[in-house]
Amino acid sequence: MVERLLDAGREVLQRDGYDSFTTNRVAEEAGVSPGSLYQYFANKAAIVAAIIEQWSDDIDDKVAAALADRLGEEGPAMVRATADALLAALEESPALLRVVMEELPHRQHRPRHAALERRVTDLMTAYLAVRPGTTRITRPAASAWVLVMALENLAVRYVLDQPPIAREDFLDEVTDLCVGYLQP
Amino acid sequence: MVERLLDAGREVLQRDGYDSFTTNRVAEEAGVSPGSLYQYFANKAAIVAAIIEQWSDDIDDKVAAALADRLGEEGPAMVRATADALLAALEESPALLRVVMEELPHRQHRPRHAALERRVTDLMTAYLAVRPGTTRITRPAASAWVLVMALENLAVRYVLDQPPIAREDFLDEVTDLCVGYLQP
Amino acid sequence: MVERLLDAGREVLQRDGYDSFTTNRVAEEAGVSPGSLYQYFANKAAIVAAIIEQWSDDIDDKVAAALADRLGEEGPAMVRATADALLAALEESPALLRVVMEELPHRQHRPRHAALERRVTDLMTAYLAVRPGTTRITRPAASAWVLVMALENLAVRYVLDQPPIAREDFLDEVTDLCVGYLQP
């Protein structure tokens, strides 16, 4: 039932936007009474949070899985693969991405997202710190943060703004950006 | 009076967030009657739009002015100066930046912002296209877009997330990112 | 509940007039919350329409019933009976009649009323057309329209203006008017 409500909520969000995301509307879409919704979610914010979390976890998993496949690959190839995986994950439901980025009041979800970003950044920091000499990096934590943020935001904007850049070219450029940054 | 209402609106936005941004609340803050607000703004969306536009124009002006001062400087110095100016402009009212980025329904304001980004990107494209040999850039438009987006988003996130990176270090890193990207 | 709201609405209309007919006022009179009203009526106009329709159908039914009882009676007697029934129906709630005729924005309800008038006029047309020789009528449709309109409006005005004419006398006069019109 929780799943049913989440599906309904996601559907409403993607199809009609956040303005139409009312508890009554979601319950109706789920074929359930509005009262029932409150048996599984404390309030409207809770269901929004759950939807975002699910979607965000999904992207997380996909990118992690893609990376696991490429583990140990060369630097540039790994960067490109990561960017590719992230882009692919975001492209899966652009409508939802747009709603999440541009309509939702994400004040409340920012902490959770920030935590994820921190985790990734820590991994990247470790990676950078452990390869002395292969990069000109002197502040691994700062560089890792810059890389993660740049990559994430570029991917998001590429999907949402659809600039006139071929997907492959975009990945090449992003790879160049990162590689050029690390290069000694 | 328009100014008074905009000031009041900005104040409410910064102090109380968008949820508290009701037409009555703004009028009260401005010390005028709710009816008066509607003599100067067609509806609630219009005053929000005006506030954002004013703030966005302000940032635009500041960055443009800073750049004008540094015209003709060396590549890395100019990049750093631009990033510095942008960061400074965003740091002027972080609360407003946060509300604009995380609470406002920016679907409506995105087009205007996108237009500004396009303008800057076009300038950058021209700049890159005109310096053959000095960079390894082969797709000026794509590279310009990547640079503009990366710089903008990094600055925004730096202000909002306050990562544990010194301001000077951050500027150095961003400069390295851009310079490394362009470097032959 | 619909009935409760309609009753309350009618009451407000009769007691306080259309100016006091606000959705909040009607809900209060019905002893329910303003929100409940909107579960049963799409908007304020809808509840007004429902009240008028109910009242108008009621009059319609009463006149039709009275006529059914007198079917086959002589011409003058039938005319008088019809006028009597219509008058009685209108006299049932003169306050409502006044509000409907003089305060409501009937632009919206006129079409429905006009349709009813057309139906009655058509019946009358058929009746007149089928009695060759017994009347001097040469344009049944025109005469039917004139009769229906005259009768309806005279009854309404008699109730609303309360001219110093005894009810019985009024019915006699109206009967004379109609009979004299048809008489060869």
Next chain:
Amino acid sequence: MVERLLDAGREVLQRDGYDSFTTNRVAEEAGVSPGSLYQYFANKAAIVAAIIEQWSDDIDDKVAAALADRLGEEGPAMVRATADALLAALEESPALLRVVMEELPHRQHRPRHAALERRVTDLMTAYLAVRPGTTRITRPAASAWVLVMALENLAVRYVLDQPPIAREDFLDEVTDLCVGYLQP
């Protein structure tokens, strides 16, 4: 200036309907400030009343003038001439007639109109009372009221409803109705 405001008000009423008849709108149409309106009219109701009065007086005058021309004519001819004149007067501005009859809150203007009707009815009563033997009328006051009301309402409805009856035919029918009523 009063005239200017009345013209503006009539124009707004005819062109945009009573919903658009706001004091601000009327002042704007008159090219005057809203404040000025209140120098000549106590409130919104007063200007509506003045417009109606002017228009009603105008119709009154026209009908009276037409009748003065036909004074002393035969019974049926005079009835037809009266109906013709009234119809012509109403047809002069059907839009205004519609607004007055169907949109205005005429509660307040009814008394004045009723007074006019009474005056006409009194004249007609005298006319009927003074012609013993030529009619079968036994209650001059009642008959006069019936005639006046029937004629007025039929003319109004003819203009507003535009039934499929030729103007000449309509006048013939109305004449027949009245003449048949009076006929011994």
Next chain:
DNA sequence: TATGAATGAGATTTCATTCAT
């Protein structure tokens, strides 16, 4: 006299949430 900016009460409508069944 004319102005017109300012007023502010109040109307319609929405929707997150509850609770008796």
Next chain:
DNA sequence: CATGAATGAAATCTCATTCAT
């Protein structure tokens, strides 16, 4: 557990009217 009718606070917006200039 599920229901869904009922709630009612609150938000946006209008417009007749005023009054200092």
